[in-house]
Amino acid sequence: MEEVSTSETTSGVDELCATDFYNLRGVDDDTKASKKRQLRMREERIQNRRLKKQRKKREAEETVERALKIREELRQHRLDFEASVKGREEYYYYTPRWRKAVPVDKVEKPLPDFEWIPYDSMDEFGRVSELKHTSWRVEELTLQLAKSIVGLQSYSGNKHLFSCSGTIVEFLMGIGYVVTSASLVKWPHQDKQADQLKIDVHLPSGEVLEGSVSNVDFSYNVCVVEVPSTLQLPTRSFSADTRIFNFYERHPKDVVAVGRLCKPWSLNAALGKLVPKRSQFDCEELLVSSCRISERGVGGPLMDFDGNIIGMNFYDKKETPFLPGFIVLKCLQHFNDFKKVIRPLHGLRVKTLNEDEQLAALEKIHQVFPEVRGVIVEKVEVPSAEHSEIKVGDIITHVNDVPFSSAAELGGILLDTCAQHMLETQKLDPTKDGNQMEAVISLKFDVKTVRGRRSEATTRTIDVGRFNPTSGFNRWPLGRRYLIRRVEDGTLFTEKRCG
Numbered sequence: 001m002e003e004v005s006t007s008e009t010t011s012g013v014d015e016l017c018a019t020d021f022y023n024l025r026g027v028d029d030d031t032k033a034s035k036k037r038q039l040r041m042r043e044e045r046i047q048n049r050r051l052k053k054q055r056k057k058r059e060a061e062e063t064v065e066r067a068l069k070i071r072e073e074l075r076q077h078r079l080d081f082e083a084s085v086k087g088r089e090e091y092y093y094y095t096p097r098w099r100k101a102v103p104v105d106k107v108e109k110p111l112p113d114f115e116w117i118p119y120d121s122m123d124e125f126g127r128v129s130e131l132k133h134t135s136w137r138v139e140e141l142t143l144q145l146a147k148s149i150v151g152l153q154s155y156s157g158n159k160h161l162f163s164c165s166g167t168i169v170e171f172l173m174g175i176g177y178v179v180t181s182a183s184l185v186k187w188p189h190q191d192k193q194a195d196q197l198k199i200d201v202h203l204p205s206g207e208v209l210e211g212s213v214s215n216v217d218f219s220y221n222v223c224v225v226e227v228p229s230t231l232q233l234p235t236r237s238f239s240a241d242t243r244i245f246n247f248y249e250r251h252p253k254d255v256v257a258v259g260r261l262c263k264p265w266s267l268n269a270a271l272g273k274l275v276p277k278r279s280q281f282d283c284e285e286l287l288v289s290s291c292r293i294s295e296r297g298v299g300g301p302l303m304d305f306d307g308n309i310i311g312m313n314f315y316d317k318k319e320t321p322f323l324p325g326f327i328v329l330k331c332l333q334h335f336n337d338f339k340k341v342i343r344p345l346h347g348l349r350v351k352t353l354n355e356d357e358q359l360a361a362l363e364k365i366h367q368v369f370p371e372v373r374g375v376i377v378e379k380v381e382v383p384s385a386e387h388s389e390i391k392v393g394d395i396i397t398h399v400n401d402v403p404f405s406s407a408a409e410l411g412g413i414l415l416d417t418c419a420q421h422m423l424e425t426q427k428l429d430p431t432k433d434g435n436q437m438e439a440v441i442s443l444k445f446d447v448k449t450v451r452g453r454r455s456e457a458t459t460r461t462i463d464v465g466r467f468n469p470t471s472g473f474n475r476w477p478l479g480r481r482y483l484i485r486r487v488e489d490g491t492l493f494t495e496k497r498c499g
Contacts, residue, residue: 130271131256134305141307142256142269148236149300151202151262152211152225154184156194161187165259165300166201166225167309168235169332175226176233179328180299181314182216182223191218201227206264215335219343219474220283220323221314222331223299236301238325239308242409245287245324247276247354248373254305255289257313257320259297268297272320278355278407279321282474285411286321287311293320324408330415342418343411344441344464349379352406353395365395368455369448373397373405389460390447398446417441418467440465 131139148168154161166180178201185193199211211225227233244253252273259268272291279286289302295315302311302322311322334341353376354362365372374397377390396410397403400417404410421441441464448457 131269133271134254134256138256138305141305142258142303143267144307145236145258145301145303145309146204146260146267147234149204149258149260149267150178150227151260151266151296152178152180152184152299153200153202153262154194155198155200156187157196157198161185161194163262163296164298165296165313167238167299167301167312168227168233169237171229171233171235174230175228176235177214178211178225178227179238179312179332180223180225181312182218182221183298184225185213185216185223186218199225200262201225202260202262203233204260204265204267215339217331217335217341220285220327220331220341221474222312222323222328222341224332224335236309238301238312238328239310240326240329241308241310242324242326242412244304244308244310245274245408246405247274248405252276255291255310256303256305257289257291257293257297257300257322258303259293259300259313261296268293270297270320275319276354278351279319280316281314281321283321283323284350284407285323285327286314287324287408289313289320289322291320324412326412327408327415330412330419334415334419337419338422341415342422342467344414344418344443345466346414346443346462346464347381348377348390348396348462349381350375350377350396350407350410352376352408365450368450369395369457372448373403374448375404375407375410389458390445390462391449391451393450395448395450396445397448398444400444401446414443417443441467 131142150166150168151163152166153163162184164181164184166178166184168176169179170177184199185197187194193213193216197213199213201209201211203209209227209229211227214224214226216223243249252275255272255274257270257272260266261268270291270293272289275288275290277288279288289311291302291313293300293313293315297313297320298315300313301309302313302320304310308325310325312325312328314321314323331341353365353372353374372395374395377392377394377396380390380392399410399413402413404413418441443462443464445460445462446457447460449455
């Protein structure tokens, strides 16, 4: 037999203890193999992370080196160019001199038609990809609504007046009825329908039909356009639900403002939320959304994420005012019954109570009248013996024993009251219309008053004998348009009309 030296045996044991110490603990071979695999994988992960860091560092150094090289090349090119044009700088450098913007009504030279650019020349209304930030269901509902949205253009003779959007709400006996803004048919900054009016109605496919004015109301800025068509036009109706706008019980809802340009397949949409604040316009019933639209979106529908049309949009630079859907429906009902909207002129300008921006005033009111809801009087337009009992700052919570929580709801109640009174009057004398109303409507207001340290709750009655608003009752500004000219050495270089 071959002899084994003691030194070799000792070194073998030492090597075993150093490399495989599990043998000394009585661990089985499978466990030892598993432990070795785990150790090997851990070492590989550490090595991979180390190599990845080194690679990223090397790539970053190369990127910085390339950037510095390019910057140096550009600097050298600039120096070479400046050296080559020395003494001839006026031929290569130009700094335009801008004149102050001139109002359009003061420009003598007539200008061609132009496109309205409210926010960005590359983005006229919303963004193409905005609906991709919502669920596919909302996108589907918007596309379903798009079938009933048209683009509108109006002309007085050959002069272009206005371009906006509209919604087809009814189709009867070959005639479609489009609801839109009255800005389509009136002269700018005037409550007067334009002469020699022509309206082009652009369907989604690009087909153009000719429309005509059926009804118009300049107080609510609502217009109905008749559109004869041999084909069935898809229709959508506005929602009559007022609970959507109850900000006492609901958080602001997500909404989509939709409109159409006057060309084929030109649907535009802008996302936003309902905002619990008042509009800057005069109309008390207007509400506000954060959707960002252009003038082309005026008259277009505002849809919630359940597919309901909850309003009709107007245009302002910093927000999008809209007329609630239930007010639009009441206006359409008045058009159908009386050929115009009949509204009582009670001589009070009000706003929703919680729209008051002065928190101290609201705190004082709620201290005396907890959980009060209604409107607060901003102005008494027609001072009289009847109005002497109602002052600025008073709170109105009921009208004819009907409660309401906002100025929009109050406006809807007053429209219903006038409609009921008008129908009863016509039953008694069918020959009378809205212009011949001689009777008086009594409006009973429940008023809560806080003056100094004195507070009281009373009932005041106002007898209303005027029903049809005069011209200019509510302002609907669209922004003043300006001409921007760039002049070079006294010569007109370019000119651009915008607003």
